[in-house]
Amino acid sequence: xxxxxxxxxxxxxxxxxxxxxxxxxxxxxxxxxxxxxxxxxxxxxxxxxxxxxxxxxxxxxxxxxxxxxxxxxxxxxxxxxxxxxxxxxxxxxxxxxxxxxxxxxxxxxxxxxxxxxxxxxxxxxxxxxxxxxxxxxxxxxxxxxxxxxxxxxxxxxxxxxxxxxxxxxxxxxxxxxxxxxxxxxxxxxxxxxxxxxxxxxxxxxxxxxxxxxxxxxxxxxxxxxxxxxxxxxxxxxxxxxxxxx
Amino acid sequence: xxxxxxxxxxxxxxxxxxxxxxxxxxxxxxxxxxxxxxxxxxxxxxxxxxxxxxxxxxxxxxxxxxxxxxxxxxxxxxxxxxxxxxxxxxxxxxxxxxxxxxxxxxxxxxxxxxxxxxxxxxxxxxxxxxxxxxxxxxxxxxxxxxxxxxxxxxxxxxxxxxxxxxxxxxxxxxxxxxxxxxxxxxxxxxxxxxxxxxxxxxxxxxxxxxxxxxxxxxxxxxxxxxxxxxxxxxxxxxxxxxxxxxxxxxxxxxxx
Numbered sequence: 037x038x039x040x041x042x043x044x045x046x047x048x049x050x051x052x053x054x055x056x057x058x059x060x061x062x063x064x065x066x067x068x069x070x071x072x073x074x075x076x077x078x079x080x081x082x083x084x085x086x087x088x089x090x091x092x093x094x095x096x097x098x099x100x101x102x103x104x105x106x107x108x109x110x111x112x113x114x115x116x117x118x119x120x121x122x123x124x125x126x127x128x129x130x131x132x133x134x135x136x137x138x139x140x141x142x143x144x145x146x147x148x149x150x151x152x153x154x155x156x157x158x159x160x161x162x163x164x165x166x167x168x169x170x171x172x173x174x175x176x177x178x179x180x181x182x183x184x185x186x187x188x189x190x191x192x193x194x195x196x197x198x199x200x201x202x203x204x205x206x207x208x209x210x211x212x213x214x215x216x217x218x219x220x221x222x223x224x225x226x227x228x229x230x231x232x233x234x235x236x237x238x239x240x241x242x243x244x245x246x247x248x249x250x251x252x253x254x255x256x257x258x259x260x261x262x263x264x265x266x267x268x269x270x271x272x273x274x275x276x277x278x279x280x281x
Numbered sequence: 282x283x284x285x286x287x288x289x290x291x292x293x294x295x296x297x298x299x300x301x302x303x304x305x306x307x308x309x310x311x312x313x314x315x316x317x318x319x320x321x322x323x324x325x326x327x328x329x330x331x332x333x334x335x336x337x338x339x340x341x342x343x344x345x346x347x348x349x350x351x352x353x354x355x356x357x358x359x360x361x362x363x364x365x366x367x368x369x370x371x372x373x374x375x376x377x378x379x380x381x382x383x384x385x386x387x388x389x390x391x392x393x394x395x396x397x398x399x400x401x402x403x404x405x406x407x408x409x410x411x412x413x414x415x416x417x418x419x420x421x422x423x424x425x426x427x428x429x430x431x432x433x434x435x436x437x438x439x440x441x442x443x444x445x446x447x448x449x450x451x452x453x454x455x456x457x458x459x460x461x462x463x464x465x466x467x468x469x470x471x472x473x474x475x476x477x478x479x480x481x482x483x484x485x486x487x488x489x490x491x492x493x494x495x496x497x498x499x500x501x502x503x504x505x506x507x508x509x510x511x512x513x514x515x516x517x518x519x520x521x522x523x524x525x526x527x528x529x530x531x532x533x534x535x536x537x
Contacts, residue, residue, distance in 0.1 A: 164431060167428050168428065174427070174428045174494075175428055177428070177494065178427075178428040178429060181429065181433075181496060182430035182431065185431075185433075191474055192472030192473075192474065192499070193433065193471045193473040193474065193497035193498065193506070194430075194433075194435075194474075194477065194494070194495070194496045194497075195463065195465065195471075195493075195494065195506060195525075195527050196463045196476040196477035196478050196494065196508075197461060197477070197478060197491050197492060197493045197494070198477055198478070198479045199479045199489075199490070199491065200422075200481075200490035203439060203490075258482075261481070261482045268480060
């Protein structure tokens, strides 16, 4: 039953997202004031529900300072012609300590944002980050490498592969000094054609998973692929949580 | 109380009952013919086992109106002629579930039952099981200078990768989850120690885009680095690994 409702919601959302994508090419600048057209129904955890809300409203999200509830606690939302703020209010009401805030440029952060802890990974300051205008995933990958080098200056090289995404969705150029990682992620995603970034591990962890701090998910992804991407983050997150206990 | 016991109660001289055999012929009921069913359309299922057929892939298949005719709904069971290739794992009505066990072709037979018995209606379909063996690039979408951290330069190449059988035939299925890992190999004069890999899903051609990259303090320069890229398909290892060669202005995959 749950699977069916998720599939229905995804089909609905995919149709809505397509309509938006035809006429927009960046995050919705109205942010929390944006309206989710029609009826927004979600019977699923926060992370996939926000992906669907992002797809239908084209508001860009950043998800950080999460716990297991973001992937396991089933939310029940059924609202018609509601604003993104109203929908988020409804969602976080069911999740203790979860709040949301809008940051420039038009990215809404969701998570346990008031959690105070020293040395949170995504609060680390990046002394300098430069990138030419390039596909979003290339810039995101470059930021991961820059952070890895900052943490371990003995690294002399990287190689590998990453999912290409939409190579037409370009961001930058970026030239920033002294910004925190989450601020840079907001800047990258806020400049894109519609995405959300999601922290892929508990941020207060003692271990640093090189090149694997976050995942960027495009709203234009096929529904199955987007759902699978969320699932991968969920399992990675839960594995990290389990390894801490 | 059993009938034989009743006899004993009524007749204490009971010794041995006498039986008179008599041929009983049931009233004739017109037997309905088995449905006539045409041969099903051949189909293919995927198989994702690293040459060891222990964890089958399941694909549900719908045979529309094949095992039943008219408005009747015959309970149907399915069986396989060669279970080393595929097994019919059950199903309901005219929906059969086939499990791909190994590369090859066999026939799936439907057996329908009407209200008077079983009809071996012989509705079969040739099923071909395709086993993913390798991932190979089939074209280059774009390549050029990579976006690297400060102090490093390198190369980036975006290709269309394709899931193939051992003979190089594309396996044209969407939503296969492909994930890779990269092991740095010698030579490694570019000093690569950090690797990045990920996972994605195929389109209906069995294709997916993938971006290979290298960044190094040794670039620009003439150094090279090697890597072995291993793949999984829906969590199962593929037998073939790619040999990837990285240089400051070129990346090749299995020599391509």
